[in-house]
Amino acid sequence: MVTKTTDQMKALALKLYEINAFKFGDFKMKVGINSPVYFDLRVIVSYPDVMQTVSDLLVSHIKELELSSKHVCGVPYTALPLATIVSVQQHTPMLVRRKEAKAYGTKKLIEGIYQAGDTCLIVEDVVTSGSSILETVRDLQSEGIVVTDAVVVVDREQGGVANIAKHGVRMHSLFTLSFLLNTLHEEGRIERSTVDAVAKYIAAVQINSDGSFIGGDKTVAPNEFSRTKLTYESRANLAKSPLAKRLFNLMVAKQTNLCVAADLTKADAILDVADKCGPYICLLKTHVDIVEDFSENFVVNLQELAKRHNFLLLEDRKFADIGNTVSLQYGQGLYKIANWADLVTAHTLPGRSIVQGLKAALTGDNATKERGVFLLAEMSASGNLIDDKYKETSNKIATEGGDVDYVAGIVCQSASCFAFPGLIQLTPGVKINEGVDKLGQQYQTPEHVVKERGADIGVVGRGILEAASVEKAAVTYRDRLWAAYLERVAK
Incomplete structure (x- = not known):
């Protein structure tokens, strides 16, 4: 977490909530179960001031942590605009990873000018299990590019940090889900019961990088935010x-x-x-x-x-x-x-x-x-x-x-x-x-x-x-x- 810009971080947290970049409810997740909280940072492209603030904080975070690299690469697709701004502000060349290789032309998965042995910093918007970051790491490493660090906007605290660390990559987040929840509670936007209910879900649903659940299958998660169950x-x-x-x-x-x-x-x-x-x-x-x-x-x-x-x-x-x-x-x-x-x-x-x-x-x-x-x-x-x-x-x-x-x-x-x-x-x-x-x-x-x-x-x-x-x-x-x-x- 960034330590020197707490007021700015709290203001951004409130703004993200106001523009529905994250919301509460009953949402089907990629891993197959429902979650009481959902992040959709794609909406920030419609709010240039928010995009600028997030990018500025990412750059400050990178400098504070003294993370240096030859390239930056955004995890497709939501993080690409953020990675682009970071690249421009840092004067660091950018690499673009495709989700799938083209069937024509050069058929590359990684676009940009690079050499084997170059280092690359990954930029991501939201991390749950860390699988998307690891997919990007895999494709970069297949080209001989070295990845040791990733910066992310939000860590949902569901196992991503540990999963990524197992592959030799350190993850650094601007926000944790806990920080966002506590900020909203302190500012009177949500009740204490909301914070506790989401925390209960997060503690119960920890996820491995392959999408399986730590501690066994969880076909039913303790999501207390189904609309019809709430008073x-x-x-x-x-x-x-x-x-x-x-x-x-x-x-x-x-x-x-x-x-x-x-x-x-x-x-x-x-x-x-x-x-x-x-x-x-x-x-x-x-x-x-x-x-x-x-x-x-x-x-x-x-x-x-x-x-x-x-x-x-x-x-x-x-x-x-x-x-x-x-x-x-x-x-x-x-x-x-x-x-x-x-x-x-x-x-x-x-x-x-x-x-x-x-x-x-x-x-x-x-x-x-x-x-x-x-x-x-x-x-x-x-x-x-x-x-x-x-x-x-x-x-x-x-x-x-x-x-x-x-x-x-x-x-x-x-x-x-x-x-x-x-x-x-x-x-x-x-x-x-x-x-x-x-x-x-x-x-x-x-x-x-x-x-x-x-x-x-x-x-x-x-x-x-x-x-x-x-x-x-x-x-x-x-x-x-x-x-x-x-x-x-x-x-």
Whole structure:
């Protein structure tokens, strides 16, 4: 670890967390088991200031350790940009290792000008078992190049240092996983329980360089960060969206994960449902464009009820246009949705511009308001055209890039749709009597959507709106959804 730049190191650790270069959840690893923490330093190429800081610290680390070599070589592919900057700053020639030899031309694995006996310093981003570094060492040594040291950004502390040392190579890291976790805890970004849970996993899962586990096979690792196993309190602490954090805490305070879909056409009818169901819900979902007598007074009254009963307003607009149009639809026009709706829904069909367009509407008086979006990744209608690729891309938009602070959650039908526990799963189509209506809407019971499909919030419409007593129905759904959640996290 670098000892002279602690403040700079801590600032960088926080920045890496903010840009989602590392995250918590339930992630499938190369060695075949799931991990509660995942590093993706590829994202730093989109943040030149972060790239510069990491490179500067690597160069300082190299100088502090007095590591000298004739060449530097980045482990393909994430470390290549870092190695390039180190090469330029150090005025040290660079070698490039291919993952596979070309089938044409020179068919080289190592590109660059070198001679047998030259020394080379390896640069790597993240080390788990050290296998990627050792593959690079092997290919360099096959060309007669001498490797004695490697510098890395993050050591996950799962056996990499010892594995690499067995092959005569010393590994020097900027960060250890322990340092990153403790920094986040000290700065109030994660709870002590998060630090302890990851430490427990790391201690239990030590890996040999061949991918086997030290101490025998570990088909099941102690990963306590599966999204559906965590409590809402714990997940609130991991949320990147302030509104997701607020909603998690509201759910805990009121002990409800019920959203009522007030899909009604008269303003007074919606207000009546909001008043009767308000004490038992965390969200009220509207379709404002079907309200026949919409007025500013309706919005004022709806906001007053939300404040009185402590629930949030979700306008189920399902935005799907280009960024500029979406920005106008959200902030302007008759409904001025950005003025009053805490949350909205949006399709990811236009790509990342859908989120950027929504954020662009938050100007003037709305600039300081907490707002967020649920991105639509799956639908409850039978025969919908959403496929796995669409779901995967929606997940990336929600969890990667500079707009993750605006994404509160995902609208979906399955627990496997996303892993990040800081997002909220909103699942429509909840009804005590399962079935399919004449227009293809599929319904599932409260217990099924929460325990089997991973819902954090169940959306109930006709099951409450068509009941003899709206209030009693809301209580019933609230109780069953919450009980299902408690059973889920108790397992």
